[in-house]
Amino acid sequence: MSHDPTVPRALPEDPRQDQLKRRRHSSIKRYVVALVLLALLVLAGMVAAIALGSTDQPLSQVIEALGNRQAVDAGGGTQADRIIWRVRLPRAFLSVFVGLNLAVAGVLLQGVMRNPLASPGIIGVMAGAALFATLAMLVLPAGGLPGAPRELHVPVMAFLGAMLAAAVVFALSWQPGSGTSPTRMILAGVAVTAMVGAVQNFLSAYFADRIGGVLIWLAGSLSTRGWSELGMIWPFSLAGLALAMSLARPLNLMQMGEDSARSLGVHVQRTRLLAVFAAALLTASAVCVAGIVGFVGLVVPHIVRTALCTNHRWLIPASALAGAALVGWADVAARQLGEMPVGVLTAAIGGPYFVFLLYKTKLI
Amino acid sequence: MQNAIEQPAALQTEALAVNYGKHPVLHGIDLTVGPGSITGLIGPNGSGKSTLLRAMAGLIRPRGGHTSVQGQRIDQLSHRLLAQTLAFMPQHPIAPPGVTVRELVGYGRAPFNAWYKPVPIGDRTLIESLIQRCDLQPLADRLVHTLSGGERQRAWIAMALAQQPKVLMLDEPVSALDIGHQLEVMDLLTDINREQQTTLIIVLHDLNLAARYCDQTVALLDGDVVAAGPTAQVLNAETIRRCFKVEAQFHKPIDGCSLCSFSRLTTGVSDRH
Numbered sequence: 001m002s003h004d005p006t007v008p009r010a011l012p013e014d015p016r017q018d019q020l021k022r023r024r025h026s027s028i029k030r031y032v033v034a035l036v037l038l039a040l041l042v043l044a045g046m047v048a049a050i051a052l053g054s055t056d057q058p059l060s061q062v063i064e065a066l067g068n069r070q071a072v073d074a075g076g077g078t079q080a081d082r083i084i085w086r087v088r089l090p091r092a093f094l095s096v097f098v099g100l101n102l103a104v105a106g107v108l109l110q111g112v113m114r115n116p117l118a119s120p121g122i123i124g125v126m127a128g129a130a131l132f133a134t135l136a137m138l139v140l141p142a143g144g145l146p147g148a149p150r151e152l153h154v155p156v157m158a159f160l161g162a163m164l165a166a167a168v169v170f171a172l173s174w175q176p177g178s179g180t181s182p183t184r185m186i187l188a189g190v191a192v193t194a195m196v197g198a199v200q201n202f203l204s205a206y207f208a209d210r211i212g213g214v215l216i217w218l219a220g221s222l223s224t225r226g227w228s229e230l231g232m233i234w235p236f237s238l239a240g241l242a243l244a245m246s247l248a249r250p251l252n253l254m255q256m257g258e259d260s261a262r263s264l265g266v267h268v269q270r271t272r273l274l275a276v277f278a279a280a281l282l283t284a285s286a287v288c289v290a291g292i293v294g295f296v297g298l299v300v301p302h303i304v305r306t307a308l309c310t311n312h313r314w315l316i317p318a319s320a321l322a323g324a325a326l327v328g329w330a331d332v333a334a335r336q337l338g339e340m341p342v343g344v345l346t347a348a349i350g351g352p353y354f355v356f357l358l359y360k361t362k363l364i
Numbered sequence: 365m366q367n368a369i370e371q372p373a374a375l376q377t378e379a380l381a382v383n384y385g386k387h388p389v390l391h392g393i394d395l396t397v398g399p400g401s402i403t404g405l406i407g408p409n410g411s412g413k414s415t416l417l418r419a420m421a422g423l424i425r426p427r428g429g430h431t432s433v434q435g436q437r438i439d440q441l442s443h444r445l446l447a448q449t450l451a452f453m454p455q456h457p458i459a460p461p462g463v464t465v466r467e468l469v470g471y472g473r474a475p476f477n478a479w480y481k482p483v484p485i486g487d488r489t490l491i492e493s494l495i496q497r498c499d500l501q502p503l504a505d506r507l508v509h510t511l512s513g514g515e516r517q518r519a520w521i522a523m524a525l526a527q528q529p530k531v532l533m534l535d536e537p538v539s540a541l542d543i544g545h546q547l548e549v550m551d552l553l554t555d556i557n558r559e560q561q562t563t564l565i566i567v568l569h570d571l572n573l574a575a576r577y578c579d580q581t582v583a584l585l586d587g588d589v590v591a592a593g594p595t596a597q598v599l600n601a602e603t604i605r606r607c608f609k610v611e612a613q614f615h616k617p618i619d620g621c622s623l624c625s626f627s628r629l630t631t632g633v634s635d636r637h
Binding site: 177178246248249252253255256257259260262263264265266267305309310311 | 418421422423425443444446447448450451452453454457458459460461462463467471472474475479480527
């Protein structure tokens with residue numbers, strides 16, 4: 001675009017220019033400090049997750065075990081070595097990625113729906129994952145899925161169920177000519193969740209004698225998960241986070257409503273599709289390794305928004321770290337409380353905090 | 365506006381037709397808007413003014429016909445390129461939470477810059493000059509949702525101007541303001557039109573404002589153009605009677621523009637059912 005000569009491009013030496021730069025830098029500095037602090041909180045949680053567990057290992061043994069990877073890989077090593085390498089390390093990473101995924105999915109959905117109550121559950125992914133995981137545990141024959149080892153049946157099925165549910169919700173909300181709208185998507189999500197829930201309840205009743213394991217999975221737990229589950233989540237975490245960051249600006253502009261965003265050059269339908277796709281991917285990969293971990297996706301974005309800023313460029317990475325810290329520490333606590341499902345703890349922490357937020361700020 | 369205009373049109377519609385569902389709202393509108401002009405869209409509620417404006421801005425897909433900006437069909441432009449030539453201000457702009465006036469004005473540069481690049485220094489000075497131009501200096505660090513009505517309109521106008529648009533469309537920019545702020549905003553728009561030759565298309569409810577500020581006026585009724593042309597020719601008693609079902613009395617001109625007052629028609633004339 002050629003510049004219109006009647007608008008002065010460069011202001012004459014303006015003393016406020018300096019002040020302006022300083023102010024900009026001070027708020028950026030605040031965001032960077034917040035990100036660093038959150039990252040430290042995540043790291044501390046991982047250290048705690050490696051040092052503390054349901055069995056007591058002296059710290060010296062834990063540090064020694066960290067150096068004994070070869071021995072464990074070769075099938076040897078002490079019991080402590082095996083606990084650290086096979087149980088605690090993968091789990092420390094897993095909890096962090098689960099929290100990251102759910103929090104970023106929550107930011108994306110709240111941003112794209114312009115609805116403070118949007119959460120990863122709203123596009124049906126949670127229900128879809130739960131149903132397919134239940135099917136895998138109760139109905140799938142012993143031969144199972146071709147090509148997948150037996151222990152991965154549940155996560156693979158949960159992932160497929162989650163993505164399928166999200167696709168159905170998106171398709172149902174689509175209107176030829178005008179595309180989707182947040183309201184239609186939320187209503188389609190409610191409808192799909194209800195229908196899937198009906199099948200879920202039928203299965204629970206029909207297989208009442210074997211439903212115990214399913215219920216524990218549904219409550220969200222990271223126990224008995226290892227490196228193979230970690231491989232199912234981290235690529236999606238990185239891809240989802242990258243996609244989310246690339247949507248930061250359109251999401252900012254979409255907070256002014258569809259017309260304003262479009263007249264600023266935002267491709268609204270494409271942004272919606274990509275945001276919902278990224279959220280589905282993030283949620284599906286989190287749910288398939290950890291089950292239903294509640295409240296992270298709903299509450300973490302709100303905490304960061306009130307405490308830090310509403311600009312998605314900072315909101316997305318800060319929420320990713322805050323979610324990682326929350327689930328990381330919740331899992332540490334869960335193990336200290338006798339392998340309580342981590343979903344119970346995140347909801348137990350997140351629920352009251354959410355009530356407090358509702359009370360303190362006028363969210364709606 | 366069939367009279368020959370020498371320069372190429374800033375904006376032109378050809379047989380622009382819009383439906384809401386199966387219900388036709390606009391039946392084939394042909395309009396030509398000259399560059400650097402101020403055009404007022406008037407008409408009663410439900411006549412299709414806002415719909416026409418949104419269709420011309422590319423915000424709704426027409427059932428038939430098309431809109432061109434500077435000879436370029438807008439449905440063939442990418443969202444970004446369109447946003448570099450045309451800005452649109454909705455009737456009820458939504459204040460995004462936690463955004464300052466300066467950040468809001470900066471949003472107007474979004475169509476020009478890739479998101480992963482830092483904001484060019486030229487953009488920052490442009491943003492500051494627009495903040496000054498629209499008298500927003502004392503408000504620049506305020507959150508937009510804390511502004512009053514008139515302040516908010518000026519902030520949004522500054523954001524639209526940051527797009528450096530050739531055509532700026534505004535949907536009832538002053539309808540919610542008191543008379544003092546109405547004139548303030550309209551004067552600002554007129555000044556910008558003169559300084560930068562930005563073509564303005566404004567939906568107006570107040571016929572006196574149309575008479576005072578608009579070079580040309582388009583009167584709509586039930587999705588059709590009733591009259592279009594120079595404002596003085598369009599705003600006559602007959603058009604007003606036909607559009608609004610009121611009788612207009614014209615008074616002596618005040619600083620060059622005539623002022624009218626209205627009374628409802630009481631007898632017999634109704635060409636609508």
